[in-house]
Amino acid sequence: MRDTRQGDREPAYRSGASAAREAELITRIAAGDRKAFEELYNLYHRRLARFLTRLTRHFDVAEEIINDTFLIVWRKARDFRGDSQPSTWILGIAYRRARNAFRSATRITAGENLEGLLPPLTSNEPMHAEELRDWLLQALVQLPAEQRLAVELCYELGYSCEEIATIMNCPVNTVKTRLFHARAKLQKLLPALGGTAPPDGKVRSSDGGAR
Amino acid sequence: MSSLQRSSVHDEAWLLLPWLANGRLSSEQQVWVEEHVQSCAKCTEELAVQERLCEAFTAPDRVTYAPGPSFRKLLDKLDSPSSEDVERTEPRVRARAGTSRIRQTLWRPPGFAWAASFILMVGMTAIIATAYRWSQPAYVTHSDPVAAAHPGVLHISFDRGVTVGEAGEVLRVNGAQMVDGPDAIGVVGITPAKSTESLRDLAARMRADPRVRWVEPVDSTNDKQQVKNRGY
Numbered sequence: 321m322r323d324t325r326q327g328d329r330e331p332a333y334r335s336g337a338s339a340a341r342e343a344e345l346i347t348r349i350a351a352g353d354r355k356a357f358e359e360l361y362n363l364y365h366r367r368l369a370r371f372l373t374r375l376t377r378h379f380d381v382a383e384e385i386i387n388d389t390f391l392i393v394w395r396k397a398r399d400f401r402g403d404s405q406p407s408t409w410i411l412g413i414a415y416r417r418a419r420n421a422f423r424s425a426t427r428i429t430a431g432e433n434l435e436g437l438l439p440p441l442t443s444n445e446p447m448h449a450e451e452l453r454d455w456l457l458q459a460l461v462q463l464p465a466e467q468r469l470a471v472e473l474c475y476e477l478g479y480s481c482e483e484i485a486t487i488m489n490c491p492v493n494t495v496k497t498r499l500f501h502a503r504a505k506l507q508k509l510l511p512a513l514g515g516t517a518p519p520d521g522k523v524r525s526s527d528g529g530a531r
Numbered sequence: 532m533s534s535l536q537r538s539s540v541h542d543e544a545w546l547l548l549p550w551l552a553n554g555r556l557s558s559e560q561q562v563w564v565e566e567h568v569q570s571c572a573k574c575t576e577e578l579a580v581q582e583r584l585c586e587a588f589t590a591p592d593r594v595t596y597a598p599g600p601s602f603r604k605l606l607d608k609l610d611s612p613s614s615e616d617v618e619r620t621e622p623r624v625r626a627r628a629g630t631s632r633i634r635q636t637l638w639r640p641p642g643f644a645w646a647a648s649f650i651l652m653v654g655m656t657a658i659i660a661t662a663y664r665w666s667q668p669a670y671v672t673h674s675d676p677v678a679a680a681h682p683g684v685l686h687i688s689f690d691r692g693v694t695v696g697e698a699g700e701v702l703r704v705n706g707a708q709m710v711d712g713p714d715a716i717g718v719v720g721i722t723p724a725k726s727t728e729s730l731r732d733l734a735a736r737m738r739a740d741p742r743v744r745w746v747e748p749v750d751s752t753n754d755k756q757q758v759k760n761r762g763y
Contacts, residue, residue, distance in 0.1 A: 358602060365598035379596075387605040394609060452587045475588040480555035481547070496546040503549070507580070 342406035350397035361390055364407075368414055371472050374457055375418060375465075385421055389414040404486055411477070412487045415469060422465040452510075459509040467502035470495055540567055544574055552581035684710060684720040685734055688744045697742060705736045 342363070348356035365386060372382035392413050400409055460468050466488070473479045473487060485492045544567040550556045551564050568574045685707075689698050702709060702721065706728065711720025723733045730748060737746045 354606075361602050361605070362598045365601060366596050369596035369598075369601075373596075383601050383604070387601060387608060390605055391608060452583065453590055456584070456587055472588070474549050474553060475584050478553045478555060478585075478589075480557075481550055483555075499549055500546055503581075506584070 339405050339407070343400075343402055346393075346397050346400050346406055349394060350400070357390075357394060360393070364390075364410060367477065371476055372414070372418060374460060374476075375468055375472060376421065377457075377461065381421060385414060385417045388417045392417075405483070408479075408483050408486050411473070411479070412489070415473075415487050418469065419465060455510055456506070459506055462509060463502055463505055467498045467505070470498040471502045471506075474499060541571060541574065544568065544571070545577065548574065548578050548581045549584075552578060552585045683730060684722055684748075685730060685737065686712075686718050686720055686747045687737055688716075688718050690742050690744050693742050701737075701740055701742050705733065705740060707733055707737065 342360065345356045345360045345363075349360065368386045368389070369379070369382055372385050373379050376382050376385070389410065393410060396413075400406070404412075460471065463471065469488065470484060473484045474481075479487065481492050481495050484495045488495065540563075544564045547556060547560060547564050548568075551561065551568070556564060568578055689701070693701070698719075701707075706724045707721040708724045709719050710722050713719045721733070721737075723730065734746050734748055737743050
């Protein structure tokens with residue numbers, strides 16, 4: 321179970337060889353190599369575009385954040401000392417840019433609720449992956465920005481708790497707490513997530529009690 | 532294991548389930564969390580939920596994001612002069628921010644800043660006062676001991692209407708020679724032209740000359756007397 325899970329989930333872009341290659345690209349970028357810059361950009365564009373488009377719900381906003389991130393990568397490449405993985409460093413920059421974008425553009429108003437945003441559930445049948453993903457995209461919008469980012473970094477980008485703490489520049493326990501609350505809210509928003517909806521629609525906590 | 536310990540293990544395992552699902556727990560954590568999950572129905576159920584979430588998030592996207600156009604936009608931004616300006620101004624902005632932080636720290640009361648300000652203020656006042664005093668002409672009278680640096684010299688002042696030529700004539704006629712001055716107010720120091728002549732005789736002759744306004748021997752012994760003689 322352990323080996324399979326580790327092997328299946330470890331994203332290829334965080335393998336040792338990939339990290340070494342990215343570190344080498346960053347060194348070349350520091351020397352002003354635009355080919356290396358383009359290569360690194362292409363490596364990260366898809367995953368950042370997907371991650372940020374989900375967060376912001378607008379590709380143009382996501383693209384702006386990506387380009388702002390890489391503008392900083394271009395300028396600060398010589399400051400990269402290799403204390404962390406290249407992907408953690410780049411995601412850290414993207415995270416701060418995304419957080420600033422969230423602060424300046426409050427697209428979701430406080431009073432907005434899921435009932436007005438999501439189509440009604442017609443049954444308690446388990447969802448298909450694609451259907452679940454559509455619902456998740458809608459549900460994510462309901463989460464506070466910090467929780468949303470933690471969810472994406474964990475589930476989509478597959479970062480460890482410690483890496484997320486580095487990216488978000490917060491203690492490891494804060495990451496666990498953010499994800500705990502995000503999970504509780506997602507379950508409330510997506511009762512079919514667990515297969516069947518709880519009859520009272522309440523969320524289960526770690527002790528099985530309803531919240 | 533007590534129920535309290537079991538509860539604590541369960542809570543911690545519950546928090547770590549997302550990373551068990553995404554395969555990013557450390558080996559050590561993975562062993563004990565999996566061990567707990569196998570014996571806990573709630574955690575087993577929750578792990579299934581977490582795995583579904585991971586699957587949903589990592590499922591292939593229906594949208595393909597082409598990096599080319601975005602990268603071209605980035606290069607345009609990179610090459611634009613405004614980007615260079617931003618790059619150049621950033622360190623200045625940071626430097627200004629740094630200076631501002633230092634200034635704020637120094638001025639934060641209470642601290643050394645107030646004491647330093649007070650000392651600085653006192654020092655500045657002293658410097659300004661000294662500079663002002665130095666910039667003013669020294670206030671001395673002709674009877675001051677300082678002025679008696681040349682004993683045996685008469686200080687005289689001519690009438691205002693006396694020209695330079697007439698002044699020279701006065702000195703010549705009275706057998707005097709100029710040894711000092713004239714100073715800022717026209718006072719000159721004189722001595723007898725012949726070394727054998729006394730200063731007193733010369734002073735008498737000079738006083739008798741109507742073109743001489745006043746005569747004052749610098750000799751300290753005569754100071755008080757001369758002031759009296761001057762009559763002012």
